[in-house]
Amino acid sequence: MTTDSLNQAILNQASLTGLPNNIEFPSYDRSQLKAGIVHIGVGGFHRAHQAVYCDELLKTPGSEQWAICGIGLLENNRGLRDILVKQDYLYSLVVRHPNGQIDNKVIGSMIDFIFAPDNKQAVIDKLAHIDTKIVSLTITEGGYNVHPSTGELDVTNPDITHDIAHPNDPITAFGYIAAALRVRKAKGMKAFTIQSCDNIQHNGNVTRKMLLTFTAQQDAFHQDTIHNNSGLSHWIAQNVQFPNAMVDRITPVTTKADIDYVAKNFELSDEWPITCEAFSQWVIEDNFSNGRPNWDKVGAQLVADVTPFEKMKIRLLNAGHSVLGLLGSIHGYATIDETVSDKDFAEYLRAFMDLEVTPLLDQLDGIDLNQYKNTLIERFANPNIKDSLSRICSESSAKLPKFLIATINENLAANRDCSLAALVIATWCLYSDKQVNQAQQPLTIQDAMQTELTQYAQNTQTDSLAFLKLNSLFGDLMNKPAFTELYSDAINALYAPASNIKNIMGNILIQKRLTVTEEAK
Ligand code: CS2
Numbered sequence: 001m002t003t004d005s006l007n008q009a010i011l012n013q014a015s016l017t018g019l020p021n022n023i024e025f026p027s028y029d030r031s032q033l034k035a036g037i038v039h040i041g042v043g044g045f046h047r048a049h050q051a052v053y054c055d056e057l058l059k060t061p062g063s064e065q066w067a068i069c070g071i072g073l074l075e076n077n078r079g080l081r082d083i084l085v086k087q088d089y090l091y092s093l094v095v096r097h098p099n100g101q102i103d104n105k106v107i108g109s110m111i112d113f114i115f116a117p118d119n120k121q122a123v124i125d126k127l128a129h130i131d132t133k134i135v136s137l138t139i140t141e142g143g144y145n146v147h148p149s150t151g152e153l154d155v156t157n158p159d160i161t162h163d164i165a166h167p168n169d170p171i172t173a174f175g176y177i178a179a180a181l182r183v184r185k186a187k188g189m190k191a192f193t194i195q196s197c198d199n200i201q202h203n204g205n206v207t208r209k210m211l212l213t214f215t216a217q218q219d220a221f222h223q224d225t226i227h228n229n230s231g232l233s234h235w236i237a238q239n240v241q242f243p244n245a246m247v248d249r250i251t252p253v254t255t256k257a258d259i260d261y262v263a264k265n266f267e268l269s270d271e272w273p274i275t276c277e278a279f280s281q282w283v284i285e286d287n288f289s290n291g292r293p294n295w296d297k298v299g300a301q302l303v304a305d306v307t308p309f310e311k312m313k314i315r316l317l318n319a320g321h322s323v324l325g326l327l328g329s330i331h332g333y334a335t336i337d338e339t340v341s342d343k344d345f346a347e348y349l350r351a352f353m354d355l356e357v358t359p360l361l362d363q364l365d366g367i368d369l370n371q372y373k374n375t376l377i378e379r380f381a382n383p384n385i386k387d388s389l390s391r392i393c394s395e396s397s398a399k400l401p402k403f404l405i406a407t408i409n410e411n412l413a414a415n416r417d418c419s420l421a422a423l424v425i426a427t428w429c430l431y432s433d434k435q436v437n438q439a440q441q442p443l444t445i446q447d448a449m450q451t452e453l454t455q456y457a458q459n460t461q462t463d464s465l466a467f468l469k470l471n472s473l474f475g476d477l478m479n480k481p482a483f484t485e486l487y488s489d490a491i492n493a494l495y496a497p498a499s500n501i502k503n504i505m506g507n508i509l510i511q512k513r514l515t516v517t518e519e520a521k
Contacts, residue, residue, distance in 0.1 A: 004269040011270040013088040016106065023266055026090075026108025028058045033111050034131050035069035036293070038192075040173050041138040042070035042080065047091060047107065048251040048276035050136060050197055054109035056298040065131065066293040069112040071123055073139075073173060081115040083271045089113060092262045092273040096384035103278070104266065120170065127180030127192070133290040135180075136195040137207070139173050142398035142448055144200065144210050149401075149475040153213040164217045174214045181215075181240070182232050191239040193289045197247045199318050200402060201310050204242035204285065212237055241289040246310040248281040248317065250379060252387040277385050279375075283309045308362040312369070315357045317376055319403040323352055323420075324380065325392030326427045330494075330501045332437045336387040340380040348505045350377065352420040355516055360410050390444060396428060397449035397473055405474065412480055417515050419486045419508050426490035427501070429467035433457035438501060449473070460495065464488045 002010045009015040016025045037054065039046055050068075057063045070089070072081055084091075089110040095103040116123045127135060137143070147154040155161065163175030170176045177194065184191060194211070196203035215233035254272060262273045282300040286292075296302045303309070321336065327348070328339030339345045353373050361369065379385075404421055411418040432453040435443050447453060452470055459466035465488065468478040477483050493504045 008263055008267060008269040011087045011090055011092065011106070011266075011268045013090065015268065016090070019106070019266060019268070022104060023092075024103075024105035026055065026058070026106065028064075028108070030067075030088075030108050030111060032064050033058065033067035034065045035067050035112055035126075036065040036131055036133045036291075037068045037136055038071060038127055038132050038134070039068050039136045039138070040071045040073060040176070041140070041143065042072060042077070042084075042110075042113065043138055043140075044251045044254060044274050044276075045247075045249065046070075046136075046138045046197065047110075047274045048093065049247055049249045049280065049282065050138075051107055051109045052093060052280070053282060053295050053298050053300055054293065055105075055107045057293050057295065058109055060294075060297065063293060065133075067111045068109050069114065069126055069132075070110055071114050071116060071126070071176075073116045073171070073176070075117055077115060078117070080272065081113055084110070084113045087270065087272075090270075092266060092268070092270045094258065094261060094273055094275045095278050096275060096382065097278045098378065098382040098384065100384060102384075104262075107274075116176070120176075123176055124170075124179045124183065127176060128183040128187075128189070130189065132180075132192050134193045134195050134288070134292065135177060136197055137173060138197045140395060140398065141198060141200055141402060142395055143173060143198070144196075144206055145172070145174070146200075146206060146210060148397070148473050149471060153210045153217075155213075155217065160214065164214065164221050167218055167222065174211055177211065178215050178218060178232065181236060185232060185235045185239075190290050191236070193241050193243065193292070195243055195245065195284075195288075197245060199247065199314055199399075201314055201406075202244050202307065203310070204244035204287075208240075208242040211240075211242075239289060241287045243285040243287040244306045244310065245285065246281065246283040246306050246313050248313055249276050249279065250382075250385060250387055251276040252385055253391050255386075275385070277379060277382055279379055281313075308364045312361050312364065312367070312372065314403055315361065315407055316353055316373060318399065319357065319407060320349055320353060320376060320380070321392045322396065322400060322403055323349055323424050325389045326396075326424055326431060327501055327505065329389045329393055329431060329443055330427055330437050332439050332441065334389060336380050336389065336392065337383050337385060339389065340377060341383075344502050344505060346377060346381075348420065348509060349380075351509055351512060352424075355512065356411060356416075356418055356420050357407055359414075359416065360407060390446070393431070393443075394446040395448065397447050397453060400425075400428070401473060405477070408477065408483065409475075412482055415482075417486075417512065417519075418483065419490075419512050419515070422483060422486035423490040423494075423504065423508055425467075426487055426494055428453075429457045429460055429491065430494045432467070433460055438499075460491060464491045 145154045159171045196207045262270045286302040324339045333339040456470040
């Protein structure tokens with residue numbers, strides 16, 4: 001057994017049998033597994049979600065072909081690769097219940113990991129391999145390169161432009177997938193399914209639309225030079241399925257405390273354990289090109305149409321997170337549980353869910369929306385999940401158009417008030433402009449559009465609508481007086497000397513209730 005400098009066993013295949021009794025570990029023979037799934041983007045969420053469903057499935061005889069090979073496209077995945085290789089791709093999962101109960105297990109479903117920057121061809125070969133039946137993705141909302149206001153592929157992204165021009169030297173997920181599908185097409189092989197596991201409404205349809213545009217552009221660009229490239233887009237349209245799915249499990253960023261917990265309780269050195277909540281949901285459209293695992297036997301739901309599930313989840317949970325994330329950050333809170341435990345924030349969140357989101361949602365058979373919202377608030381309040389507001393606020397420019405701005409536009413179209421959401425957008429402006437909370441402590445912006453966000457927000461003092469002029473994010477919200485009036489009021493309140501976010505929230509809530517009562521008359 002290998003040990004580290006503290007004489008602790010290093011988590012790997014050999015150390016599994018020496019684990020304490022209260023820790024579950026893969027009982028199946030990992031040496032017999034095949035990677036039928038190649039997953040691009042091995043973040044914490046994938047390791048707490050899909051990989052856990054697969055781990056469960058692999059306990060069933062006959063499922064050996066459904067293990068996972070991870071792919072890391074980004075330079076900052078190098079460290080993850082080194083750790084996974086050292087640990088035989090094993091990691092610990094620490095599931096923390098609200099009542100303090102903790103379930104510990106080691107997940108064994110990942111059996112390989114390829115770090116793309118070191119070996120691009122190995123990634124293409126793996127995706128094109130006959131054993132690869134599903135290519136799944138958690139590449140974040142931004143990874144799909146959807147232009148936020150047009151909904152089309154953003155071809156101004158330099159990596160996309162590069163990949164269109166250089167099909168054999170990809171950088172992006174689409175570039176790799178296209179390269180591999182081109183090989184499969186040329187060899188007369190079956191396509192794989194492309195399965196998005198990101199928080200995007202109609203994530204399969206969006207992936208399909210972006211990939212078809214991307215490959216059509218490659219086809220057009222290379223028609224004179226790459227003979228076997230013609231018609232890839234058409235072939236994908238005919239042969240590749242893109243099931244939509246709703247995915248859910250709150251997975252905070254791994255901290256030093258998580259590593260220490262595993263060291264103490266597992267007597268193991270695991271350099272990258274994953275902590276998550278007990279709740280997990282995966283609703284998948286049963287629409288696959290080349291077979292699928294029986295995920296329905298291990299807790300996933302297979303349905304014909306996932307639309308109402310995903311809208312409910314994205315508009316309530318993800319948007320709810322952003323509401324707490326932005327407002328709570330300005331107040332000076334650091335985590336979701338801390339923020340929602342403050343009744344002023346809990347009340348504001350519940351009013352946002354009830355009054356600005358619920359009227360836009362479809363009724364779902366077997367789902368009580370009230371109960372769903374209660375459960376969300378309980379999940380957010382789990383004191384053992386220290387989900388940082390910095391994680392929630394990161395990449396807001398890719399999240400908010402889908403989580404919140406869509407809700408604002410739908411309410412405006414129905415002549416409904418959206419003052420609660422308007423304050424959230426105004427708070428995002430303040431956050432991007434000042435980058436400090438009410439106590440003048442620094443707030444960080446981690447966002448691909450950081451420069452633009454700050455640049456537009458900075459003009460707010462002289463032009464209260466300046467932030468909304470960032471029309472790649474806000475579309476034509478700027479020209480909708482029913483919104484800009486609410487937004488300007490929120491900006492004026494937030495930028496007033498010694499302003500206090502809780503007072504502002506309280507005032508908006510009072511006004512909102514009056515408006516709703518008026519509307520109901
Ligand atoms: C969060 C999500 O990133 C975010 O802003 O809302 O990561 C959320 O925790 C997951 O979607 C939960 O399923």
